[in-house]
Amino acid sequence: MDYWLIFFVFTGGLLDVASAQIRQYYFLNIPVEWTTAQTICRTNSTDLATIENTADISAVLSTTTYAGKAWIGLYDDLLNSWRWSLNDSSFYGERETEFRNWQSGQPNNLNGQQYCVELVGGSHNGTWGDIECTATRHFVCYNGTVNGNVSYVKINNFLTWTEAQRYCREHHVDLASIRNQTENDIITNLTGSDFVWIGLHREKVWSDGSTSLFRHWATGQPNSGQERCVTTAFSDSGRWSDDNCTNSFPFICYLTISFRLTGQNETSISLQWNKVNNYVNFILQFNGTETNFTAPAGDGPINHTVSSLTAGTRYTFTVFSVFENVRSSGVSITAVTAPTNTVSFRATGQNETSIRLQWNKVNNNVSFILQFNGTETYITAPAGDGPINHTVSSSRLELDTHSLSSLCLRTSEAVESPLLQSLLQSTYSTSAQQDKMRPVSICSGIK
Known part of the structure; x- marks a missing residue:
């Protein structure tokens, strides 16, 4: 059996020696609303751009010389993005994670940064409101069960939501989860007329469902509860701002490309990548030359062998996907040919x-x-x-x-x-x- 030493260098993607799922970004200079941009990306590629690190930022910036704003896949979902701090699935029955007791007009994400929830006692009867997580409040911890009944503890220290979460996890179980009206009433009675943190919180979400918490906000952003979609500014190092989803901007899509090396010997290296759809073609760049590949018939992958190479030498190959004459940011694989065998053994x-x-x-x-x-x-x-x-x-x-x-x-x-x-x-x-x-x-x- 032959064995090979393979080196991979990935741009803006996830590393996996056997197979790498790589995001390739496209800038489309078609000003549309955010939802229209999402539809176009999902129809013709994978989705609106998800950006998970600074390498992705660089890859996005490399797609164009445009100096304005463009939509990316991050947005606010005020109804479906809420999560409880206690994420033990065995704690919740069917649909119990979905119990809500919002005040009228809540949540409203006032000023664009209200990601945590307070329960308001007194005349507000234990209803909830969203608020900035950096505010300080008393809080309620879940303390497990006593004789089969849930136990809560009110802590009369003023802490931010994150500090309260840490305190509850260190001294009890977690910030309080509320699964039904009965538990809401228990905590309301415990609270009195106070405003207290509970465990509900959220983050902005990515169109493709990514859970990445990487953020690249411009100074003072986000700043509006009514601006629920996110743009990247090419004139500001790709920094983000919230914008009204009905505004029209160009947008950035991405494709997921599985690019792998399938074999090599002393004089050749074999490459493989997956077809995306019938509309996306490819360019393979190597040693300053480019080879064009049209979208093949059928669903199978694209295979290509580069020959006439030198033994024991490192080579870099870059594949660009192409849609409507727009080239992606590309993904590079660096691999070596096998060295020549020794002689006179x-x-x-x-x-x-x-x-x-x-x-x-x-x-x-x-x-x-x-x-x-x-x-x-x-x-x-x-x-x-x-x-x-x-x-x-x-x-x-x-x-x-x-x-x-x-x-x-x-x-x-x-x-x-x-x-x-x-x-x-x-x-x-x-x-x-x-x-x-x-x-x-x-x-x-x-x-």
């Missing part, structure tokens, strides 16, 4: 318990693995131009000493003994993880 001496081996150095970048009797020894490329010498010593060699002597006495030809069969495997040496390359199987000879 020989035994230079032996005694009852050891065998001395020698082989030629290839270059300063190629190291070696010597495999013997199920064990492997890693040998780095030595300094200088001389050969590599290595002695294998083991008491296991003593087991066949008599048979080796008999064989050597009977013939002057090289003898193929199981004890002398060694596999010399050359590997491409880098600071990355080492792996096995194409093995050279040579039987050492004894006269």
Whole structure:
């Protein structure tokens, strides 16, 4: 079996040695409302852009020289994005996570940053309102069950929502979850006329369902409860702001491309990536040249082998998906061809318990693995131009000493003994993880 050492470098994506799901971004200079942009992206690619890190920011910025704003996939869902701090599914019965007791007109996300919930006692009768999580309130912790009944504890310390959550988790179970009207009444009675934190909170959500909490807000943003969709500003390092969803802006879609290396030898590397749909074509960029690929018929992947390469050399390939003549941000894979096999692998001496081996150095970048009797020894490329010498010593060699002597006495030809069969495997040496390359199987000879 052949083994390969493969190095992958991914741009704006998730790393997986066997297969990588990569986001490729497109800028479409078609001013539309947010929901229309979402529909177009879902129809022709994967979705409106999800941005999960600074590398994604850079990839988005590279899609255009446009200097204005464009829609991305982040938006406010004031009804369906709420979650309880206590996320133990066994605690909730059917639909109990969905119980709500909002005040009239709530939630309203006033000023655009109200992501936490307070329960208001007194004349408000235990109704709820959304509020900035940085406000300070007394709070109610869930303290488990006592004799089969839920137990709550009111804490009369003024803390932010996050600080209250941490306190409850350290000293009790969690911030209070409210599953029904009965529990709401219990906490209302415990609260009196106070305003207290409960465990309900939310985040803005991504159109594709991603749970990423990465944010890249511009100064002072978000700032409006009525502006529930998000744009990125190309003139402000891609920073985000909230905008009215009915405004018209260009937008950024992304495609999910599975791009992988499927094999290589000394002179070629084979690549594979998935078809997206009948409208998306591809460009493969390599060594300053570009090859165009039209969307193939059927649903199968696209396979392509790049030939006439140099052994033991690192190469970078970039695939761009293309829709309506708009090129994506691209994804790059860097891989190496297998090095050439070593030559002049020989035994230079032996005694009852050891065998001395020698082989030629290839270059300063190629190291070696010597495999013997199920064990492997890693040998780095030595300094200088001389050969590599290595002695294998083991008491296991003593087991066949008599048979080796008999064989050597009977013939002057090289003898193929199981004890002398060694596999010399050359590997491409880098600071990355080492792996096995194409093995050279040579039987050492004894006269």
